[in-house]
Amino acid sequence: MTTSVHWQNTNFQLSVADAKQFPDTHLPQVAVAGHSNVGKSSLLNTLFGRKGLVKTSKNPGCTRLLNLFEVDEKILVVDLPGYGYARASKVEKYKWAGLIENYLKSPKVAQLVLVLLDFRHGPKESDLQLIDWLNESGIRWQPVATKSDKLKGNAKRKRKQEMIDALGGMLEPILTSSLKNEGMQALRKVIIEEVLHTND
Structure with missing residues (x-):
């Protein structure tokens, strides 16, 4: 596998409202998780090099489905719903x-979960709760x-150490x-080394 850090072709595949709807795939997966309004959509657009591919909004809580993106026909990136949105109803939060949990517990589980954290804060x-759950479940995260x-x-140096x-x-x-x-x-x-090389 190549260790190139440049991705040439990323495409949106589909959105699913239930882990049971997740398509059969041979591609290794990386999931992207983060608190509402952490900047997940903006990061993914920049990571993919595709402006506007992932919908962004100033209003938190917009990602409510599992959104699947295929990268160079080698990796499946799964954009998870943002958690911790204070204005969401209890029913929405539970859903x-x-x-998220049903996907991560499924046989189609991601090989790596990127846990996005707002550097300012x-x-x-809720981030630490997710990390504890990932550790208990034996799921690798970055x-x-x-x-x-x-x-x-x-x-900046102080916050990084904190x-x-x-x-x-x-x-x-x-x-x-x-x-x-x-x-x-x-x-x-990191994604290539952790996800692709692990599956060589």
């Missing part, structure tokens, strides 16, 4: 949580800090900025 309680361009110098400590000191977050296209090559490289 979104169930959709660090991990929220922290990804979004909006890292919002902090500079010492403040995030490492909050995550148990085991994994270092990849710092990214969709606005400035920072960290995307490093993120693609």
